Amino acid sequence: MLSVEERAQLARLRATAFGLVVAAYILSFFHRMAPASIAGELARAFSASGVELGGLAATYFYVYTAMQVPTGVLVDTLGVRAIVAGGGVIAGVGSLVFGTADTLGVAAAGRLLVGLGVSVMFVAMLKINAVWFHDRHFGTLTGLTVLLGNLGAVLAAAPLVWLLALATWREVFVAIGLFSLALGAATWFFVRNHPGEVGLPSPRELDGHAPHAPHRGRWTEGLAEVLRNRATWAGFWPSLGVGGTLFAFAGLWAVPYLEQVHGMTRAQAADHTALMLAGFAVGSFLLGALSDRLARRRPVMLAGLVVYLACWLWLLAQVTVPRALSLALFAVMGFATAGFTLVWAVAKEVNRPALSGMATSVVNTGAFLGGALLQPLVGLVMDMGWDGRLEAGVRIYSAADYRAGMGLMTAFAGLGLIGALFVRETYCRYSASADKEEER
Structure with a gap:
């Protein structure tokens, strides 16, 4: 049993670790989605074509994708503290470079540094949830993490558009870079990797299980395991198809699509993406909590992804509806997208606790690989049909061009749903073999 002082210390350290790492995660979401709101400014500043604009936005995703598995290895072996602190510093420098860039190449280099720095935040956040909290709350906590992280995505939509009336996009990214540097320093001084570092038991130990200790032995052996x-890989495909389309659409192409196909102003289009991302945030928390409460993963996941695919079919049809209805549809689409977030819980539960970082990083790679592929691919598909029209230095695409781009993303969403059919039901607990092996 813990004393009152020990309980207070555990609660304080847990809140500190969660708060600082989730703040860094919020910044990662902001950087991920911001190009959609400043697409016009970026196109004008660097005279960028659709494929160049998509490539600039996707630079973040390239390095983010490449870093997911290494991040899983690092948090399982070195711990969260050093990884998140270093990531904050790198992202801060990248944001400063991006905000002061005078060429497309320099801007891409800055965005690459940002992607490198923030690429560690989500897997580190999942490790915090696994180490500092009880297993039975993992789905709810992961949903809460995504809910809070999406504050950054929401800030990158309509609020960023409003802010651009008061400051330039360059000033915004310089300020964010300075904040990121301060956050990295705070993480280094105040975050602890796990309760055992200060002589406290973890929630698993209090329940009589083995603690979430760092992986012992060679990291290559753990990653190979x-x-x-096979149960790890089942979650990769929903992550690729559903997470990838969300990041590509909300992160770049949604605002131009709504402006050029449905005649919305940028502020109106940004309202739609903000509502979509808010729906995703709320859905992640509620569906995660529902999954924990029902002690089921697959039914909740599949229901969400069926609705998500149906929403893509509506976008593909390009049917213009009253604004209130289109806002509602975007909110529903975002909410349904959250079904794919349960793949992180499943990946953790079908592997040993000590390997939770590596397991979640493997499936998380899918979402960012999807975003990295789709952002420039959609631009390439639309550039192929572009008729040469320009407006204030920005390419204007036809409805047919956008239908081709939306068709590509609809296919990816369908792939995600098919992949979800093969996800193993874990009943919200570690498999018996994984837990037995951990405690041996």
């Missing part, structure tokens, strides 16, 4: 597990 995760990769050989």
Whole structure:
């Protein structure tokens, strides 16, 4: 039993770790989605074509994708503190470079540094949830994490558009870079990797299970174990198809699509993406909590992804509806997208606790690989049909061009739903073999 002082210390350290790391995660979402709101400014500043604009936005996703598995290895072996602190510093420098860039190449280099820095935040956040909280709350906590992280995505939509009336996009990114540097320093001084570092038991130990200790032995052996597990890979495809389309659409192409196909102003289009991302945030929390309460993963996941695919079919049809209805549809689409977030819980539960970082990083790679592929691919598909029209230095695409781009993303969403059919039901607990192996 813990004393009152120990309980207070555990609660304080847990809140500190959660608060600082989730703040860094919020910044990662802001950087991920901001190009959609400043697409016009970026196109004018760097005279960028659709494929160049998509490539600039996707630079973040390239490095983010490449870093997911290494991040899983690092948090399982070195711990969260050093990884998040270093990531904050790198992202801060990248944001400063991006905000002061005078060429497309320099802007891409800055965005690459940003992607490198923030690429560690989500897997580190999942590790915090696994180490500092009880297993039975993991789905709810992961949903809460995504809910809070999406504050950054929401800030990158309509609020960023409003802010651009008061400051330039360059000033915004310089200020964010300075904040990121301060956040990295705070993480280094105040975050602890796990309760055992200060002599406290973890929630798993209090329940009589083995603690979430760092992986013992070679990291290559642990990673190989995760990769050989077929149950790990089942969650990769919903992550690729559903997470990838969300990041590509909300992160770049949604605002231009709504402006050029449905005649909305940028502020109106940004309202739609903000509502979509808010729906995703709320859905992640509520569907995660519902999954924990029902002790089921697959039914909740599949229901969400069916609705998500149906929303893509509506976008593909390009049917213009009253604004209130289109806002509602975007909110529903965002809410339904959250079904794919349960793949992180499943990946953790079909592998040993000590390998939770590596397991979640493997499936998380899918979402960012999807975003990295789709942002420039959609631009390439639309550039192929572009008729040469320009307006204030920005390419204007036809409805047919956008239908081709939306068709590509609809296919990816369908792939995600098909992949979800093969996800193993874990009943919200570690598999018996994984837990037995951990405690041996």
